[in-house]
Amino acid sequence: MLMFRRNYAKRCNTSSKFKLLPEYKLKCGLEIHTQLKTENKLFSLSTNSPFSDVDKPNYHTSFFDVSLPGTQPILNPEAILFALRLSLALQCKINMNSHFDRKHYFYGDQPLGYQITQHYSPFSNTGKLRLFKDLDSIEEQTKDISVIQLQIEQDTGKSVYDSADSITKIDLNRSNVPLIEMVTGPDFTDLKQIRAFIKKYQNLVRHLRISTGDLETGAMRVDVNISINDYARVELKNLPNTSSIASAVKYEYSRQVNMIENGEGDKLRNAETRGWTGSETVKLRSKESIIDYRYMPDPELPNIVLTSDVVDGVKDMLPVLPDDTCMSLMQEPYRLSLKDAKILTINSNSRDELYTHDELRKYYLDTFEAYRSLCERHHQEFLRKLPANWIIHELLGNLNKMEITLYEICRSLSPEKFAELLLLISNKTLSNASGKLLLAHVLNSFKENSFAAGKPLNFLELIDEFELQAVADVESEGLELICERILAEVNNDKMINDIKSGKKKNSIKFLVGQAMRISQGRIEALEFETTFKKILKVSW
């Protein structure tokens, strides 16, 4: 037995890098619960704010949310609209006549005694989400993940264990928050696909503005079902973030392979549900012992009857989906790299307070157009890459560093103004280095003046004031003099020899840096690099 275990550990190299073994095929399906950010709860007029007022338990509740006898559910149509947006974006078949069912179980944070969900006739089914090799970093060119069904249901309350008093307290702020449960087919065959799907689905719900999609708060919760070859599935729950999902999948795959190799495969014949402790999966229950939920149609709620007008209307109003936007940014006239196109398309949640990808994309597109027409007007060569380089790398870098929002910047440095800066760089009034200095200065002074409306920005005046004019057409003797001076100052034969031989090509950047310092950035770095190479007779 021990031999088998060592054998497996060796082959899948568990200690360093996780590897799937070809003879043990991974099969995996996901169930994802997503809280909808509607104004009100699913069946009541309570505010739907499960994460605000954490210090006020049972604050966002109505008589219905706390299950007072005699209260009745009233369906919130906004939740239907959100479910319709998501179903259409996932190319699902819409059920024009779905209904709600009661799923009975007893738990303290579910005082009704049942959860209102959709069991017999869910909202939509048979959709798909396509993953792409380049866009989603998967191995295959494309991979379709099928969506088996999508249903609307209510969230439960929360049980909070109070260790000081040794009692469990119930908070019903989350009770009756609208949820969508989306179930995929068992189509995943490796971890990259699982990671890619979760990220893509999260980005989609954010893009459709139907959920925050945050895993950390529990606004999005992922259950992973795993099996190997033809054994039964194991359902994994309590996976609070992407790294626990990945670790749990790796752990569970290895556990199941070990069991099969140790001759314990029979124990994998029955489906079970396991939880993730942070370091291992532990059995919660077996699927057979699951209680009978005694599903029954909810008699207090009418069917959700849709007309094709409503469905078509929502379809027409869907925003362009992130993949399509990303692909169009990589084509004419923008021809962005995949990396830059993704930055303008995919929600970067961590810096959401400074800019959203939608704002940033709009700023980029407007600047691109303004710069293009300025170039035409001034008969200047249009450098297609300039707007992306300066917005995604320079501007964004400064926003992050100075902690200022794109929204505030837009008021003083509009895309039209930014295009003027780009024109000054492309017609060589400003060197790259001086352009960077000027941009940083402008942003900094906006910040210092708290973005108060002041004198309109005039780049030419600022260039004069700070003497930032690029030194154009520098005499080559002038350049050579500066370079010779630096070589003498540096006085490091070893470094010079390593540059000449090509052993340390990068050291030339150090010399260029010194030259830029002396010329205060007013001469292009490339000019210095060429001169150094000439003086040192570099042949690489």
Ligand SMILES: Nc1ncnc2c1ncn2[C@@H]1O[C@H](COP(=O)(O)OP(=O)(O)OP(=O)(O)O)[C@@H](O)[C@H]1O
């Ligand atoms: N052999 C298998 N291996 C891995 N995953 C599987 C396998 N068979 C089914 N699945 C996945 O298991 C999941 C089943 O989810 P579904 O919601 O239908 O049932 P459930 O887990 O019993 O219900 P509940 O919502 O009460 O948890 C799907 O994501 C499906 O793709």
Ligand SMILES: [Mg+2]
């Ligand atoms: Mg399940």
Ligand SMILES: [Mg+2]
């Ligand atoms: Mg399920």
